[in-house]
Amino acid sequence: MTAMGTDLGREATGDQRAVRFYPPAYDIRVETVSMPVIVDPDDAVIKVTLAGLCGSDLHAYRGHEEVDVVRTCGHEFIGEVVALGSSFNPNASERPLLYSTLKIGDRVVSPFTVSCGECHFCRLGFSSRCVFSALFGTPDLPGGQAQFVRVPKAGGTLFKVENITSVLHSGLSDSSLLLLADILPTGVFAALQALQHPKITSLLCGKQYPHHGFVPRYVQLETTPNLSFDDRNFTFAVVGLGPVGICALVSLLDMLGDVPAINYRVVAIDPVASRREKVKSVLAVLTPIATPPRAVVADIEEGKQLVKDWTDDVGCNAVLEVVGNNSALLLAYEIVRPFGVISSVGVHQAPPVPFTGRDVYKKNVSFDFGRCPVRAMLPIAAALLLKRQDVFGGVGEPASLIDRIASFNDAVAIYEVFDKGGCGKILFDPWKN
Amino acid sequence: MTAMGTDLGREATGDQRAVRFYPPAYDIRVETVSMPVIVDPDDAVIKVTLAGLCGSDLHAYRGHEEVDVVRTCGHEFIGEVVALGSSFNPNASERPLLYSTLKIGDRVVSPFTVSCGECHFCRLGFSSRCVFSALFGTPDLPGGQAQFVRVPKAGGTLFKVENITSVLHSGLSDSSLLLLADILPTGVFAALQALQHPKITSLLCGKQYPHHGFVPRYVQLETTPNLSFDDRNFTFAVVGLGPVGICALVSLLDMLGDVPAINYRVVAIDPVASRREKVKSVLAVLTPIATPPRAVVADIEEGKQLVKDWTDDVGCNAVLEVVGNNSALLLAYEIVRPFGVISSVGVHQAPPVPFTGRDVYKKNVSFDFGRCPVRAMLPIAAALLLKRQDVFGGVGEPASLIDRIASFNDAVAIYEVFDKGGCGKILFDPWKN
Structure with missing residues (x-):
């Protein structure tokens, strides 16, 4: 044969x-x-x-x-x-x-x-x-x-x-x-990179950083302070709502829906109106997994404002960057909080990464880049x-x-x-x- | 009172x-x-x-x-x-x-x-x-x-x-x-950021990526393939051997010494001879924690060559960047492997981060920046x-x-x-x- x-x-x-x-x-x-x-x-x-x-x-x-x-x-x-x-x-x-x-x-x-x-x-x-x-x-x-x-x-x-x-x-x-x-594995990858980062996973587990990931055995993990429910509030953004962005959004909502005892909101951002309409239709189907609705669709300015309003100007825990250009990376940086994570699955090209050393140092940003x-x-x-x-x-x-x-x-x-x-x-x- | x-x-x-x-x-x-x-x-x-x-x-x-x-x-x-x-x-x-x-x-x-x-x-x-x-x-x-x-x-x-x-x-x-x-917490932070990253922690646990960190409950973790002992070989680098770099190196060696069933080597890189001499003295004291010696001190060219030789040109699993300038970041990028981690605790200043979008995408690099x-x-x-x-x-x-x-x-x-x-x-x- x-x-x-x-x-x-x-x-x-x-x-x-x-x-x-x-x-x-x-x-x-x-x-x-x-x-x-x-x-x-x-x-x-x-x-x-x-x-x-x-x-x-x-x-x-x-x-x-x-x-x-x-x-x-x-x-x-x-x-x-x-x-x-x-x-x-x-x-x-x-x-x-x-x-x-x-x-x-x-x-x-x-x-x-x-x-x-x-x-x-x-x-x-x-x-x-x-x-x-x-x-x-x-x-x-x-x-x-x-x-x-x-x-x-x-x-x-x-x-x-x-x-x-x-x-x-x-x-x-x-x-x-x-x-x-x-596109679906790439969307899953975007969401998983963010949620698996120790700066995020520790908090998802209801524990102070750095509870999760490798910890030397001589450190007593059980002594890591528990977070109050008020501190288990998470804000995420998905930047770019093409098909991969939608997959990332659905993956993220699905994974977050699986975490006990947290509260979370997601802003899904794209400047193109037809893409936002598509995502609204997707969210209408997804609603049963989370009531009240956990995700809001926004253009760039609306998205920035929502993050400010929701987080008291602190910023997102993590941003999923699903575009692959510097405008998207700069937006992700702007709306991510100190000690936040930028999970970038966009296919980036020749331009230099648009940050100074001081930008990335002063915000304790973590980045994950690359192909799924x-x-x-x-x-x-x-x-x-x-x-x-x-x-x-x-x-x-x-x-x-x-x-x-x-x-x-x-x-x-x-x-x-x-x-x-x-x-x-x-x-x-x-x-x- | x-x-x-x-x-x-x-x-x-x-x-x-x-x-x-x-x-x-x-x-x-x-x-x-x-x-x-x-x-x-x-x-x-x-x-x-x-x-x-x-x-x-x-x-x-x-x-x-x-x-x-x-x-x-x-x-x-x-x-x-x-x-x-x-x-x-x-x-x-x-x-x-x-x-x-x-x-x-x-x-x-x-x-x-x-x-x-x-x-x-x-x-x-x-x-x-x-x-x-x-x-x-x-x-x-x-x-x-x-x-x-x-x-x-x-x-x-x-x-x-x-x-x-x-x-x-x-x-x-x-x-x-x-x-x-x-300096000691900052050194610990440099090492911990690298070892806690899910691209590293999964492997330290003897499991294929993405075993570690948050995983949706409907995924059966126990089905993640185990790595063979040959695949549990790790190579790390510490770039910059000032006092914080020494603390990072000692922290890294101590933490790695605590992980069962792995093999690991660390190259400690600095262009300044007096700093390398100091680290050799430190390693002489540390030797009892790992025989044969797990760490080698090198200047920049020697360090690059050692990473090539040890890893068959694949590169380091993670690089701890403890300098705070673009030469150090570029060296870290050069010697890190695809799907590797750069843990940067150097205090970076005004110059732009020295990478293109294509650089970071094509190597699936993860970066953690910022203050301890x-x-x-x-x-x-x-x-x-x-x-x-x-x-x-x-x-x-x-x-x-x-x-x-x-x-x-x-x-x-x-x-x-x-x-x-x-x-x-x-x-x-x-x-x-």
């Missing part, structure tokens, strides 16, 4: 349709290109059933990445295995699970970056910095906005849908499962995906993250509209006319 | 000797100035028995603080209570402990900043950002390099030596206890002070942090030598001729 898969891969030298980016900027073309083939024994070739368009695709589209190479776009996809390299066989039981269990025809979700599952970083849970890491849709690795895509280190990279859904005791739609490729390790977030993200199908299950409903499923024929126009903030998340069905 | 103390304070309008800084730079004068008096009911006046000279005193001395005001220097001191405001009385039992128990004649250590013990920040453990925070030795608050010093919010700010030593079942010298004012909350670190720092009297107990020995105890008569010359890195830590005895 595996060998046949390999042969199928090597023989599959026909043509396919793909969405391609031409530098320097704003030039998307849907073209016929050759099929991917197995080039390494650890490769798989996937027939793509759905591929997402993500806000970070716009970095290349707008010419911010300063790379002069044509590439096939897209880093979010779900599909079916059509070819496997020779590494995939029942004897590969010493390797990551899928090297011995993945079969032709299996439904799989791919995280947006390659991870081998075997290097030091993968073993520790830091899969987004795997030594073989590569981002789909870059000059190094053709993306998923195509009918077929090659996945390197596929036994470490891919999730088998069957394994996820069997854990969840439920079948989920392709459009819902596709959210596990990037999708595999480490999967247990939480998959559980949340099932739990909040009211948000993550639908397409085209007011509270859905996904606006619609489109054909490649509309790709050029969709990139243009998406770039201008004129639509929410769009998925491509590469087989739709 | 208290009332008498108050009166003593108000009446103490005589003169005293103090070390004063004259802007713009490099101008220290020992002068006769008026005695401090109680100006607020929460004040105490302390007769200083020892006052420290600290590396961060050099920021003002070198003219980096751009403040055009003469001030009494010094933010580290230990002494004896000679006057108390009217807030100090047995009926103040609803307030921080010392408002009802502090008496004239008590020996006290003062943290280097004022903290009320009652505001939101103090209640949460973030005493260095108290709403009444003020740094001794600045234009706002005369410092401790004087015969007497006024301490605002003294019932929240001061430690009573009797309370510390009774906890420790030991008496300690003034010169040793003075280390609790700033001395009170929150006191339980650990006090325990460590007792445990490591071989380093923290002596004066003038090769492994001592404190070089000597000097007279104010030598202050001008000592500032000059200290500025050039020509001596280690000096304490002033304001009563010595």
Whole structure:
């Protein structure tokens, strides 16, 4: 079976349709290109059933990445295995699970970056910095906005849908499962980085800092003073309400709803009115998890004012920065409190970080930056995906993250509209006319 | 008693000797100035028995603080209570402990900043950002390099030596206890921020990230994969080996020595040969806690090479930055691994933080910046002070942090030598001729 898969891969030298980016900027073309083939024994070739368009695709589209190479776009996809390299066989039981269990025809979700599952970083849970890491849709690795895509280190990279859904005791739609490729784990990561920081976790546990995290054994943890209920008031902000921002907001509310004996409020900030409307629809669905409503949607000025009013001008315990530019970082800094945490999952580019040494020293700010390790977030993200199908299950409903499923024929126009903030998340069905 | 103390304070309008800084730079004068008096009911006046000279005193001395005001220097001191405001009385039992128990004649250590013990920040453990925070030795608050010093919010700010030593079942010298004012808690803070970060703590516990810190209850923690012993290898660096850097190094080694079933190495980096020699002497004393030696002292180039060699070019799990300039931050970034932590306790000034957005995103770096909350670190720092009297107990020995105890008569010359890195830590005895 595996060998046949390999042969199928090597023989599959026909043509396919793909969405391609031409530098320097704003030039998307849907073209016929050759099929991917197995080039390494650890490769798989996937027939793509759905591929997402993500806000970070716009970095290349707008010419911010300063790379002069044509590439096939897209880093979010779900599909079916059509070819496997020779590494995939029942004897590969010493390797990551899928090297011995993945079969032709299996439904799989791919995280947006390659991870081998075997290097030091993968073993520790830091899969987004795997030594073989590569981002789909870059000059190094053709993306998923195509009918077929090659996945390197596929036994470490891919999730088998069957394994996820069997854990969840439920079948989920392709459009819902596709959210596990990037945006839902990234949202979970944004929220978890904030809540796991010892400056926050200690307080969530009702204890004075530095109760939580590693503490030398000769310090009596039980003597850490308890906080009064008045001190267990938390204020958070989510800056940026694109699809990842919504995932971060839903993750944060869900996690906070799980903490006993605290009070909390979240302000969700975006300057774009249509995004705020979308979030209001999402919150209307979420309300049952928290009455009175725990989250308020605001533009930038309203958001700053709410944080002042709610906290007596002290600021937020943590800010989730889900934009990836310096305006967002500066806003996060402005509204975070001393000893607060900025969890930044935005994809930042060439400009210098916009703070002086004195800024960061005088406020005791903690920052977590960088790319989501999708595999480490999967247990939480998959559980949340099932739990909040009211948000993550639908397409085209007011509270859905996904606006619609489109054909490649509309790709050029969709990139243009998406770039201008004129639509929410769009998925491509590469087989739709 | 208290009332008498108050009166003593108000009446103490005589003169005293103090070390004063004259802007713009490099101008220290020992002068006769008026005695401090109680100006607020929460004040105490302390007769200083020892006052420290600290590396961060050099920021003002070198003219980096751009403040055009003469001030009494010094933010580290230990002494004896000679006057108390009217807030100090047995009926103040609803307030921080010392408002009802502090008496004239008590020996006290003062943290280097004022903290009320009652505001939101103090209640949460973030005493260095108290709403009444003020740094001794600045234009706002005369410092401790004087015969007497006024301490605002003294019932929240001061430690009573009797309370510390009774906890420790030991008496300690003034010169040793003075280390609790700033440099030992700050060193503990540098180490603890690194080890408590969830990117590090999970691994210290032998578990894949993100095992540690807040985790939603619907995620089964026990399913987090265990790390093999090979993956429980840790590499740390301490950048900057002044007195605070030595405290950070000793704290880090002590805490790591307390973690079961890990392997670890620490590189201690400083470009100044005399500082490296001092650290070698300290390590010679510390060796019994870890055989083979866990720490190696290096200059910058040697340090980079050691990190490469030890980690196969992966980098340090965490770097403790104990300098406070951009060269140190850049070195920390260079030698930290992806998903590593930079714990910065250096006092940073006006220059922008020296990283681009892409730098911090692509390495998934976490940063903790800012001033040590001395009170929150006191339980650990006090325990460590007792445990490591071989380093923290002596004066003038090769492994001592404190070089000597000097007279104010030598202050001008000592500032000059200290500025050039020509001596280690000096304490002033304001009563010595």
